[in-house]
Amino acid sequence: MTRIKKAFDRQKAFVAFITCGDPDLETTAACVRAAVAGGADLIELGIPFSDPTAEGPVIQGANLRALTGGTTTDKIFDLVRELRQDVEVPMVFMTYANVVFSYGAERFLSISREIGMDGIILPDLPFEEKEEFLPLCHAYDIALISLIAPTSENRIAMIAREAEGFLYIVSSLGVTGTRSEIKTDLESIVKVVRQNTEIPCAIGFGISTPEQAARMAGIADGAIVGSAIVKLIEKYGKDAPVHVGEYVKRMKEAVTGC
Amino acid sequence: MTNQNGRFGIHGGQYIPETLMNAVIELEEAYNHYKEDAQFNRELTELFNDYAGRPSRLYFARKMTEDLGGAKIYLKREDLNHTGSHKINNVLGQALLAKKMGKTRLIAETGAGQHGVATATAAALLDMECVVFMGEEDTIRQALNVYRMRLLGAEVVSVKTGTGTLKDAVSEAMREWTSRIADTHYCLGSVMGPHPFPTIVRDFQAVISREIKAQLMEKEGRLPDAVIACVGGGSNAMGSFYHFIEDADVKLIGCEAAGRGIDTFETAATVNTGRLGIFHGMKSYFCQDQYGQIAPVYSISAGLDYPGIGPEHAYLHDIGRAEYVPVTDEEAVEAFEYLSRTEGIIPAIESAHAIAHARKIAPVMGKEQIIVITISGRGDKDCAAIARYRGEDIHD
Numbered sequence: 233m234t235r236i237k238k239a240f241d242r243q244k245a246f247v248a249f250i251t252c253g254d255p256d257l258e259t260t261a262a263c264v265r266a267a268v269a270g271g272a273d274l275i276e277l278g279i280p281f282s283d284p285t286a287e288g289p290v291i292q293g294a295n296l297r298a299l300t301g302g303t304t305t306d307k308i309f310d311l312v313r314e315l316r317q318d319v320e321v322p323m324v325f326m327t328y329a330n331v332v333f334s335y336g337a338e339r340f341l342s343i344s345r346e347i348g349m350d351g352i353i354l355p356d357l358p359f360e361e362k363e364e365f366l367p368l369c370h371a372y373d374i375a376l377i378s379l380i381a382p383t384s385e386n387r388i389a390m391i392a393r394e395a396e397g398f399l400y401i402v403s404s405l406g407v408t409g410t411r412s413e414i415k416t417d418l419e420s421i422v423k424v425v426r427q428n429t430e431i432p433c434a435i436g437f438g439i440s441t442p443e444q445a446a447r448m449a450g451i452a453d454g455a456i457v458g459s460a461i462v463k464l465i466e467k468y469g470k471d472a473p474v475h476v477g478e479y480v481k482r483m484k485e486a487v488t489g490c
Numbered sequence: 491m492t493n494q495n496g497r498f499g500i501h502g503g504q505y506i507p508e509t510l511m512n513a514v515i516e517l518e519e520a521y522n523h524y525k526e527d528a529q530f531n532r533e534l535t536e537l538f539n540d541y542a543g544r545p546s547r548l549y550f551a552r553k554m555t556e557d558l559g560g561a562k563i564y565l566k567r568e569d570l571n572h573t574g575s576h577k578i579n580n581v582l583g584q585a586l587l588a589k590k591m592g593k594t595r596l597i598a599e600t601g602a603g604q605h606g607v608a609t610a611t612a613a614a615l616l617d618m619e620c621v622v623f624m625g626e627e628d629t630i631r632q633a634l635n636v637y638r639m640r641l642l643g644a645e646v647v648s649v650k651t652g653t654g655t656l657k658d659a660v661s662e663a664m665r666e667w668t669s670r671i672a673d674t675h676y677c678l679g680s681v682m683g684p685h686p687f688p689t690i691v692r693d694f695q696a697v698i699s700r701e702i703k704a705q706l707m708e709k710e711g712r713l714p715d716a717v718i719a720c721v722g723g724g725s726n727a728m729g730s731f732y733h734f735i736e737d738a739d740v741k742l743i744g745c746e747a748a749g750r751g752i753d754t755f756e757t758a759a760t761v762n763t764g765r766l767g768i769f770h771g772m773k774s775y776f777c778q779d780q781y782g783q784i785a786p787v788y789s790i791s792a793g794l795d796y797p798g799i800g801p802e803h804a805y806l807h808d809i810g811r812a813e814y815v816p817v818t819d820e821e822a823v824e825a826f827e828y829l830s831r832t833e834g835i836i837p838a839i840e841s842a843h844a845i846a847h848a849r850k851i852a853p854v855m856g857k858e859q860i861i862v863i864t865i866s867g868r869g870d871k872d873c874a875a876i877a878r879y880r881g882e883d884i885h886d
Contacts, residue, residue: 281782281783282652282783282784283652283657283658283661283769283770283784285507285661285664285665285770286507286665286668288665289651292651296652299783304781305781306781328768329505329768330767330768330769330776330778330782330784331781331782332782333766333767333768333782334765334767334778334780334781334782335781335782355507355508356505356506356507356768356771357505358504358505358506358507358508358511359508359511360495360503360504360511361495361503361504361505364768378508379507379508380508381507381508381509381511382509383508383509383510383511383512383513383671384508384511384512385512386512387508387511387512391508402508402509405509405668405669405670405671406509406665406668406669406670407665407668407669
């Protein structure tokens with residue numbers, strides 16, 4: 233967990249999301265390394281799920297391609313083992329509750345620890361249900377990342393007080409995917425977060441341009457980008473790593489300036 | 491039967507994005523308020539009786555009883571409700587609740603189209619906007635219902651993601667709800683999803699078992715020996731079972747869609763082939779692979795073609811209070827034809843699954859015993875598909 237804290241310590245952080253196995257796991261590994269080389273401070277590795285209800289069309293497509301290609305949780309564990317030979321930035325899984333539950337939560341989390349994962353994000357596990365996995369996350373020192381949404385209002389303080397790793401602030405209503413404009417009053421949300429926790433917070437959902445990333449990192453401790461990267465991978469396939477690296481570099485520069 | 495956060499034993503819960511949490515909390519608070527509200531209940535009863543045509547008939551199926559030669563068979567005629575199925579019970583309740591909450595727009599998922607038609611109907615009646623999500627595959631096999639929804643003023647969104655069936659329609663409706671909450675109520679069609687939906691839908695559907703109990707008491711002076719209903723998500727079954735749960739001598743039997751058989755991959759029999767999981771907001775049984783990927787289920791019946799089952803059913807299964815049996819496409823189609831010819835009642839292909847099981851058990855039961863089968867909907871919508879199944883090509 234300390235590795236997550238360090239990622240936000242020096243400067244504003246750039247968090248990159250990549251769906252594992254899209255178009256194949258070799259490309260995922262190369263994209264992760266390219267993102268890290270480009271300056272990504274934290275990597276979110278998406279474990280594909282058949283029915284990703286919090287995702288927009290772009291990441292839905294990536295999930296489908298990855299699963300059709302035969303990606304499994306076990307193969308993703310192998311990918312992480314291989315990545316951890318040289319990748320030192322914190323990495324967290326992003327997936328759905330059933331992927332963890334069905335694998336056997338203890339088995340899933342103990343392997344996650346063993347292979348060097350730092351945290352996990354489960355968009356379908358709200359505050360009220362976190363006891364499902366929290367004791368095991370504690371046992372294996374995996375940060376269970378909490379999300380705060382534009383509709384959280386009176387729940388922000390409650391969620392922030394018990395948050396671990398970093399807080400994922402959802403920028404807008406709806407599912408993941410790029411947006412031309414983000415209208416939520418994020419300053420007010422971050423203010424309440426700061427009053428209730430010392431852990432860093434990053435804003436995600438809908439961010440694609442350096443300008444947006446800079447604005448978000450100006451409000452919070454970092455910006456999270458998923459769909460825009462996944463789009464590049466969709467477009468360039470096996471040739472994506474170089475494009476992902478260049479994109480992350482530009483985004484990181486924008487974020488660092490804040 | 492529900493405890494904290496809507497648990498039924500280990501099942502249920504609220505496994506949904508944070509974005510929706512305040513919406514379901516608001517819904518629960520509103521429901522808890524209005525379910526005790528005399529004015530709300532008066533309005534709902536008036537809609538049930540004068541608009542939907544309740545109480546629905548409990549019909550003694552004399553010819554079927556004689557033909558099968560065993561238990562007396564009664565049919566609970568939810569097919570006679572306005573819009574042609576039990577779905578209207580839940581929809582009138584939820585739409586009225588949403589209206590009281592100040593919502594102006596209803597969204598819904600639909601499989602066979604019955605819930606979509608019911609929602610479009612309630613929206614028209616209560617002056618609300620309506621958008622129905624329906625799997626692309628289902629818009630093809632239930633084209634007539636798509637037209638009915640549009641006729642009623644609803645927008646029908648064809649869902650092309652995943653398998654293009656009911657589960658994908660639910661996913662898409664959930665996605666839509668996270669993007670528009672303030673004016674929109676998600677009118678979930680079955681006893682599934684996050685708390686409080688399984689409880690709300692059950693309570694609105696419980697009118698079915700309340701009526702069965704009173705009607706059978708009047709006709710026979712006693713309780714039935716068995717109540718049989720088909721189960722997809724499980725709303726008509728939950729409604730049919732609810733007031734009998736405490737009557738331990740009444741057998742409760744849910745009929746799952748086995749598709750081409752529970753030993754094949756082309757099945758939707760969740761209790762018989764699934765295992766415990768977390769999906770669509772609830773912990774329950776789901777058809778899934780070893781990595782928790784939800785299985786592409788199959789049934790001839792679009793309304794039962796769902797990889798999960800409501801959490802209260804999962805609980806009734808766990809404690810052995812209800813039994814869940816598989817019924818194949820072929821058995822259901824035979825039962826569809828059987829009831830049409832024997833009683834002059836064309837049941838929905840969903841309901842035909844319950845008929846099929848009754849045909850198996852009635853002959854071995856005593857003549858003094860009584861079975862109640864819920865006919866959850868009418869079968870007009872299925873005629874073209876059944877004709878195709880039998881190799882006959884008719885136009886919808």
